[in-house]
Ligand code: GTP
């Protein structure tokens with residue numbers, strides 16, 4: 794099984810989409826193993842998006858992510874990283890397929906509602922960065938019907 798880091802961005806929290814989004818992942822069969830609503834410190838935002846430091850939109854991205862609380866969580870399941878990305882849809886909501894989170898709820902790339910780790914390496918880095926690797930391990934009776 795894999796773990797992935799996911800975050801409902803400030804636009805998703807402000808628009809009341811946290812429950813809808815978490816519900817989609819739960820119904821898919823991914824298991825919540827950590828979660829926190831939090832105001833993101835500047836340093837954490839910069840560290841999280843360090844790979845985009847030289848991009849022209851970096852300042853806007855960091856100020857957006859720190860502008861209002863996010864809902865950060867960790868999901869666990871078979872192929873959790875790519876499955877979560879598939880449910881999220883492509884980066885630009887103007888082009889994301891309907892049925893995906895960005896495709897159903899987003900309009901512009903600057904406010905695309907959700908983040909999800911894009912590889913095993915980034916998932917490991919981000920779960921450590923956001924949750925100090927503190928996730929909960931537990932069994933659910935439906936686990937046997939999912940794998
Ligand atoms: P994340 O899950 O948020 O990392 O999105 P992603 O992996 O689908 O895209 P990527 O890592 O390439 O970009 C990170 C984030 O930067 C995106 O989710 C957008 O919020 C933002 N971003 C990317 N390109 C642009 C852009 O051209 N303009 C603006 N304003 N933001 C952008």
Ligand code: MG
Nearest residue numbers: 908909910911
């Ligand atoms: Mg990314």
